[in-house]
Amino acid sequence: MPSEIPSIRALDAWRSHRRRSATPDPPGADALHEVFQNSTINALLEGVYDGSITYGELRRHGDFGLGTFNALDGEMIAVDGGFYQVKADGIASPVADGQRTPFATVLFFRPTLRRSLTGPLDYEHLQTLVDGLVEGPNLFYAVRVDGRFASVTTRSVPRQEKPYPPLADVAKTQPVFHLEDVGGTLAGFRFPDFARGLNVPGFHLHFLTEDRRAGGHVLDLVLECGEVAIDASASFHLELPTDPIFLHADLGHVPGDELDRAERGK
Amino acid sequence: MPSEIPSIRALDAWRSHRRRSATPDPPGADALHEVFQNSTINALLEGVYDGSITYGELRRHGDFGLGTFNALDGEMIAVDGGFYQVKADGIASPVADGQRTPFATVLFFRPTLRRSLTGPLDYEHLQTLVDGLVEGPNLFYAVRVDGRFASVTTRSVPRQEKPYPPLADVAKTQPVFHLEDVGGTLAGFRFPDFARGLNVPGFHLHFLTEDRRAGGHVLDLVLECGEVAIDASASFHLELPTDPIFLHADLGHVPGDELDRAERGK
Numbered sequence: 001m002p003s004e005i006p007s008i009r010a011l012d013a014w015r016s017h018r019r020r021s022a023t024p025d026p027p028g029a030d031a032l033h034e035v036f037q038n039s040t041i042n043a044l045l046e047g048v049y050d051g052s053i054t055y056g057e058l059r060r061h062g063d064f065g066l067g068t069f070n071a072l073d074g075e076m077i078a079v080d081g082g083f084y085q086v087k088a089d090g091i092a093s094p095v096a097d098g099q100r101t102p103f104a105t106v107l108f109f110r111p112t113l114r115r116s117l118t119g120p121l122d123y124e125h126l127q128t129l130v131d132g133l134v135e136g137p138n139l140f141y142a143v144r145v146d147g148r149f150a151s152v153t154t155r156s157v158p159r160q161e162k163p164y165p166p167l168a169d170v171a172k173t174q175p176v177f178h179l180e181d182v183g184g185t186l187a188g189f190r191f192p193d194f195a196r197g198l199n200v201p202g203f204h205l206h207f208l209t210e211d212r213r214a215g216g217h218v219l220d221l222v223l224e225c226g227e228v229a230i231d232a233s234a235s236f237h238l239e240l241p242t243d244p245i246f247l248h249a250d251l252g253h254v255p256g257d258e259l260d261r262a263e264r265g266k
Numbered sequence: 267m268p269s270e271i272p273s274i275r276a277l278d279a280w281r282s283h284r285r286r287s288a289t290p291d292p293p294g295a296d297a298l299h300e301v302f303q304n305s306t307i308n309a310l311l312e313g314v315y316d317g318s319i320t321y322g323e324l325r326r327h328g329d330f331g332l333g334t335f336n337a338l339d340g341e342m343i344a345v346d347g348g349f350y351q352v353k354a355d356g357i358a359s360p361v362a363d364g365q366r367t368p369f370a371t372v373l374f375f376r377p378t379l380r381r382s383l384t385g386p387l388d389y390e391h392l393q394t395l396v397d398g399l400v401e402g403p404n405l406f407y408a409v410r411v412d413g414r415f416a417s418v419t420t421r422s423v424p425r426q427e428k429p430y431p432p433l434a435d436v437a438k439t440q441p442v443f444h445l446e447d448v449g450g451t452l453a454g455f456r457f458p459d460f461a462r463g464l465n466v467p468g469f470h471l472h473f474l475t476e477d478r479r480a481g482g483h484v485l486d487l488v489l490e491c492g493e494v495a496i497d498a499s500a501s502f503h504l505e506l507p508t509d510p511i512f513l514h515a516d517l518g519h520v521p522g523d524e525l526d527r528a529e530r531g532k
Contacts, residue, residue: 034503040460042460043404135513136510136513136514137513137514137517137518138309138506138512138513138514138515138517139506139508139513140506192517192518193463193518194306194308194463194464194517194518195463195464196463196518197459197460197461197463198460198461198464201518234505234506234507234508235503235505235506236503236504236506237300237501237502237503237504238501238502238503239500239501240404240405240406240500240501240502241500244402246404247401247402247403247404247405248402248403249404251458251459251460252403252458252459252462252467
């Protein structure tokens with residue numbers, strides 16, 4: 001039987017518990033269920049690839065999520081507190097605290113809903129299924145799928161040299177990997193449309209193999225079986241860079257086609 | 267002589283101080299310089315007017331800012347920890363902690379830059395002047411102007427009954443007030459364009475007279491003389507409602523003309 005906790009009820013219960021609590025909150029309690037992000041997807045699309053915070057700092061804000069690295073040196077995926085870097089060769093390795101990131105989104109993953117999945121399910125159907133599980137499109141959802149996959153198509157991005165090209169240009173020559181009959185974990189987010197400009201609207205998932213040795217940014221997949229876990233969050237914290245390149249970047253336009261090219265391989 | 271502290275240098279100094287600090291941060295230290303907002307401007311445009319948090323809770327996140335009230339019952343302006351409600355008659359009165367808000371933006375105002383202003387300056391020129399003072403368009407800026415005004419044109423909004431109409435419809439019949447030769451305070455924010463969908467991009471200011479008895483949402487003004495104070499923030503916290511009306515509202519579109527009609531009286 002799939003276990004299921006109504007996500008919003010759990011969130012509201014946690015909030016009222018906090019309100020009723022007579023003792024002061026422990027440090028960091030405010031960060032529970034808060035999605036933390038540094039910089040914006042628009043900045044990444046514009047080629048702002050200099051890391052604005054270290055992974056040591058990022059770990060204070062979450063044990064789960066995705067992102068990239070200083071100079072766009074690969075894809076990051078974090079699961080169960082383990083942070084991994086998938087470089088342009090598709091190989092995953094642990095991230096050191098001193099490494100920096102120009103864009104990452106994390107939270108402390110405490111799922112409010114779990115559901116067994118029976119495939120075959122392609123990426124589009126998996127997204128439709130998750131859309132049917134969550135309570136409306138307007139919250140932030142962290143999404144994790146552990147399972148067995150008939151195939152997963154991922155990409156990574158190669159380290160860039162200055163002057164940095166826009167992400168859509170990098171994506172034109174990105175290395176793509178076709179993994180077959182593989183166990184592993186999808187980790188990422190479903191962002192609301194109104195947060196377009198801050199993060200990828202809709203689904204954005206990265207993949208890590210069961211042996212934690214390969215992965216990347218997910219372009220396509222076929223799931224055979226597994227479990228999806230969802231953490232619904234109504235809290236979002238954005239921490240912007242303050243370097244001159246970010247401060248004066250052209251971030252005002254609404255990304256459409258270029259986001260599809262950069263993030264969805266279309 | 268106008269006093270001036272380079273805003274970004276101050277922000278970076280504060281951040282490095284926090285990083286170097288050997289002792290744990292006091293509760294709430296993370297909230298310093300953080301812009302806190304509940305719900306989104308898109309939700310307000312769509313008629314989501316049920317208050318999602320109380321002013322008692324809001325005060326924990328700031329002593330300065332703007333917003334509205336449950337059922338869209340007027341304009342809120344907060345200055346120096348005093349929260350005021352300007353109802354549809356244009357009269358300001360103190361806000362009680364138990365009142366609720368569907369949309370508000372606040373922070374603890376600690377200006378990083380001050381500058382004397384000599385008029386006459388209309389609203390457009392005041393905005394251009396502030397744009398020239400801040401370090402790039404991509405941070406969150408809280409803006410306060412204390413001064414003497416040849417005129418200030420404000421509006422407020424009347425309390426609505428369910429089913430709530432969209433904000434642009436309410437704005438068609440909003441009461442408008444023309445104040446002349448008046449002292450007072452402008453309080454509000456300059457938001458980056460990429461945050462469109464969350465808050466009003468560009469300037470959004472409310473006004474409160476020196477005697478704290480009248481005010482509203484600013485449509486136009488002529489400043490004679492005064493001082494502008496600016497608090498640059500790289501941190502933004504969004505707290506979303508979790509009621510079914512918000513969860514299923516259509517918030518995905520990019521507000522353009524309707525935002526101008528609702529917020530700029532155009």
